Amino acid sequence: MTNKIAVLGAGSWGSVLASVLVQNGHKVCLWTRHQEQADEMNQHHTNQHYLNNYQYPSQLQATTDLMETLRQADVVLFTVPTSAIRSVAQQVVPILQELHQHPLIVHASKGLEQKTHLRISEILTFVIPFDCRSGIVALSGPSHAEEVAKKDITLITAASTDLAAAQQVQQLFMNDYFRVYTNTDLIGVELGAAFKNIIALGAGALHGLGYGDDAKAALMTRGLAEISRLGVALGAQPLTFIGLSGVGDLIVTCTSGYSRNWRAGNQLGQGKKLADVVANMGMVIEGVKTCQSAYELAHQQHIEMPITEAIYHVLYEHADIKSEAVELMRREGKSEIY
Structure with missing residues (x-):
């Protein structure tokens, strides 16, 4: 069955997901704020700023x-950065109301809203009225746009409190190289997707400092313990964190040069200033x-997250990365399981 799908956000991930959907036989319209980018994609079928040499x-x-x-869209897929989710959703609502449409709302972004700490599905729930949507689904897991573009094997999760909605998204995206599982733990999937980016910054920083595989494995393992503790305190199911959107996404984000979080951490470990790293990332x-x-959130919930705290000190208090790593090693001995 062919669907019309509106993809909002023409970055690397949004544009590649749009490409997958077209290849699966769906009619896709990709929205961008930039006319030059739209012209490039329509005339040359490229998106060079985000994906070099991909057609x-x-x-x-x-x-x-x-x-x-949005006109006649059965599905609306948000792929804009987390900071833009609310503003774009606010623009979408009056259009859906005028068109008398209530599409399935899907997002493939990873993060939490600043200050409110809301998950993306919560933002969409609050902003988009019930009569303007048929469901809300999060699409997440270990995936790089660059590898999906090459049709490398990729497995991700469609999460929703409404299993039928998750299954609908599963069917939209499934093909020979892109496999989708369903999960009803929307909280866990979204929190795993957001929190793993913090640990990826730390993994990159360790590489930049010159540490080896032992240190990276330790950081990822204990980082997953932190993510799970906070996630469960916020209502997630523990098993979600050993799934695709938990350990799976953590592995790929902490070990790949495609990961912008890993690349940012690597540059910080090499001594570059955060402002310069952010400005140059693009x-x-x-x-x-x-x-x-x-x-x-960890302080509000009284959850111990020493790795996250150390990375926070580096990012927001200008702490020395090497000193923070040493302080983590000097912490009082503890049991691994608690």
């Missing part, structure tokens, strides 16, 4: 016209803002 399907249409993007580094949210 998009000619059937994929890009536009800056949000009304046209794309959003979600882990930087998520670290502040996780740090604040």
